[in-house]
Amino acid sequence: xxxxxxxxxxxxxxxxxxxxxxxxxxxxGAALVLAAxxxxxxxxxxxxxxxxxxxDGTVRxxxxxxxxVYIWLYVPNAKGDQDVWGVELGAGPNALxxxxxxxxxxxxxxxxxxxxxxxxDGRQGGLFLNxxxxxxxxxxxxxxxxxxxxxxxxxxx
Numbered sequence: 479x480x481x482x483x484x485x486x487x488x489x490x491x492x493x494x495x496x497x498x499x500x501x502x503x504x505x506x507g508a509a510l511v512l513a514a515x516x517x518x519x520x521x522x523x524x525x526x527x528x529x530x531x532x533x534d535g536t537v538r539x540x541x542x543x544x545x546x547v548y549i550w551l552y553v554p555n556a557k558g559d560q561d562v563w564g565v566e567l568g569a570g571p572n573a574l575x576x577x578x579x580x581x582x583x584x585x586x587x588x589x590x591x592x593x594x595x596x597x598x599d600g601r602q603g604g605l606f607l608n609x610x611x612x613x614x615x616x617x618x619x620x621x622x623x624x625x626x627x628x629x630x631x632x633x634x635x
Contacts, residue, residue: 522568525595525605533563537588542581544570549584549592549606564603565594569619577620588612 535551549565567574571581584590589612594604608618 522595522605524597524599526598527595527605529596530593530607531596531604532591532593534589534591535560535563537584537586537590538562539586540581540584542571546570547574547579549609551590551592553602561602565592565606566603567606567619574619577618579617583617584609584611 533551533553535553538550538552541548541550546569547567549567551563551565552560553563555561571579591610593607593609595607596604606619608616610616
């Protein structure tokens, strides 16, 4: 009789172990599936990282929002009109503040020069590398952005 109780006790332990393992596997799988959109969100595939453009324009606005901050610029075109360019900084406000940025780093009407990796599809926009302010100061995302290369931060700035 003692042997039967021992077998029942062992089978309960085995069932709990199997159930716990199954729950861990299902939970891990769900976490991976839910994380995939966030990982894809951080893709920079739309930008031509082999090209660096410098555009001179007037700040329309600094869009200080999560998940990424944008600079919107009025840029003169060949027809004498102005195009609106959107430049993605690739980081949110918190990361930028750690690199000396504030929501007032750029103000509407500021004349600036921006280096960027352009959009591959030819639209007027790109991925920020650095900006030269009206006073000649250059701001980037950390490191030396003078050469037009974006610092490597594995998904974070």
